[in-house]
Amino acid sequence: MIGRTNAVSKPGVELSLVVSVTSGAAVTATKGSKTVNGTAAGGSCVLSLPEAGTWSVKATLNGQTSDTKSVSVVDSYAVALTFFSATITVNVDSGASVTLKKGGTTIATKTSNGTAVFTVTETGAYTVTATKNGQTTSGSVNVVSSTTSYSLTLSFVSSTLNNNEWSVIKSVSDAGQGANYWSIGDRKAVTLNGTVGKLSLSNVTTYAFIIGFNHNASVEGANRIHFQLAKTALSGGTDVCFCDNQYGPDSGWSSPGAGYFVMNASNTNSGGWKSSQMRTNICGTSLSSYSGTIIAVIPAALRAVLKSVTKYTDNTANGGGSTASYVTATTDYFFLLSEFEVFGSISYGNTNEKNKQAQYAYYSAGNSKIKYKHNGTSTAALWWLRSPGASASSSFVVVYTDGTVNYYIAHYSLGFAPGFCV
Structure with a gap:
């Protein structure tokens, strides 16, 4: 002036x-x-x-x-005359030592009391590093104006998976560092609310568990932690699959129709996994329109960090045998595991699926494949896999109650044990 x-x-x-x-x-x-x-x-x-x-x-x-x-x-x-002055507020655990740097030069170091506030005198890219109890976390802020207040939230990573927010788990996954903090089989609580298919869930807390780090990354996508639902406790407990009130593998049983945990409402595997009602109506294929799917009942914090994954499956089927061209890609957020991903071999599905798949580390380590009904944990259940039966037009592959592989008619309502990626 x-x-x-x-x-x-x-x-x-x-x-x-x-x-x-x-x-x-x-x-x-x-x-x-x-x-x-x-x-x-x-x-x-x-x-x-x-x-x-x-x-x-x-x-x-x-x-x-x-x-x-x-x-x-x-x-x-x-x-x-005025001097440039901008404020950077770092939100981080109390007691953390917080260092602000620009171009490798330390500007200041402060101890957080829940926040650490820095004043900077010029524009540019600043790096913030916080340390506490041997753990380190960092982030960056690009300062472009003295009239703007800048903020950055940093979170420390706990070696106990369940102690981390989903946003922190995602940040570790984004960096491809999951295996440096956690192990295959580690669990994270998930509280389910709402209706998936015909099954209503009200404040049901279950536990997702890690089945792979950067699994089959060259095909399915890098920097992903793969999970499966579900276990009944943070440690020990029972492996379960979700079962609706029409669960019924008995040979004389009839189809309950669409919306139940059936692969298709009619007795067919035509269109394979891609066209199945299990994929479109139960797992869901969109993060913007997901009413009635599993995406609708998970916590918003988990929904916000879901990553898409590219899965290859026989998407033609209809009794076409092991035809290589039938194995094509889908983009999924929740998915059923395939025969090869669970067993590391193929007995009933299209044998060419294995060319684009890998067995999950959780199952290759020898962990049990037996799952029990979520609403009756003393009863072992058959649970669906996404692989269509190669030699018949009516079946998809299942994990039997004794943990062996089998196949079942597509319109039966069986156990639902989906995977997802963060």
């Missing part, structure tokens, strides 16, 4: 330039080869200029340079 004073330039009388600036700042005015210096006191500095004309004015304080003003002096003038 520049404003003219009432002083008048007279022969032999120097012109005054009043600079409003932080006390202690060194003020410099230059015009060509002429330089006038002064030091601000009481919030201003008065410079006596030897001649009229256009003067360039700036100030420095503690290694920082203010903005520069150009003043055309014909009488005495006043000008205000």
Whole structure:
């Protein structure tokens, strides 16, 4: 801001330039080869200029340079200079040591009391690192304006999977570091609310468990932690699959129709996994339209970090045998596991599925394949796999009650044990 004073330039009388600036700042005015210096006191500095004309004015304080003003002096003038100042607020655990750096140079280090607040004096990319109890977490802030307040939330990663928010689990997954913190089989609580298919769930807490880190990444996508539902407890407990009130593998049983945990409402596997009602109506294929699917009943925090995964399956089937071209890709958020992903071999599905699949580490490690009804944990249940039977037009592969592989008619309602990725 520049404003003219009432002083008048007279022969032999120097012109005054009043600079409003932080006390202690060194003020410099230059015009060509002429330089006038002064030091601000009481919030201003008065410079006596030897001649009229256009003067360039700036100030420095503690290694920082203010903005520069150009003043055309014909009488005495006043000008205000400002130093760049922006605030970065770091939200992080109390007691953490927080360091702010720019270009590898440490700006400041503070101890958090829930937040650590830094003032920066120039634009640019800043890195924030927090350490506590041997753990380190970091993030970055790009400062572009002194009129903006910047904030950054940092979270430490717990080696106990269940102690981490889903957002933290995602950040570790994004960095491809999951296996450095957790192990295959580790569990995370998931509370389910709502209706999936015909099954209503109200505040049902179950536990997702890790079945693979960066599983089959070259095909399915990198930086993903693969989970499956579900176990009944954080440790020990029972492996379960979800069963609706029409669960029934008996040979004389009839189809309950769409919406139940059937692969298809009719006795067919035509269209394979891709076209199955289990995929479209129960697992869901969209993060924007998912009413009635498993995506609708998971917590919002988990829904927000779901990652799509590319799965290959026989998507033609209809008794076509092991035809290589039938094995194609789908993009899924929740999915059923395939025969090869569970067993590491193929007995009933299209044998070409294995060319695009890998057995999950959880199952290759020898963990039990037997699952029990979620609403009757003393009863072992058959649970669906997404692989269509290759030699028949009516079946999909299942895991039998004794943990062996088998196949069942597509319109039976069996156990639902989906996977997902974060």
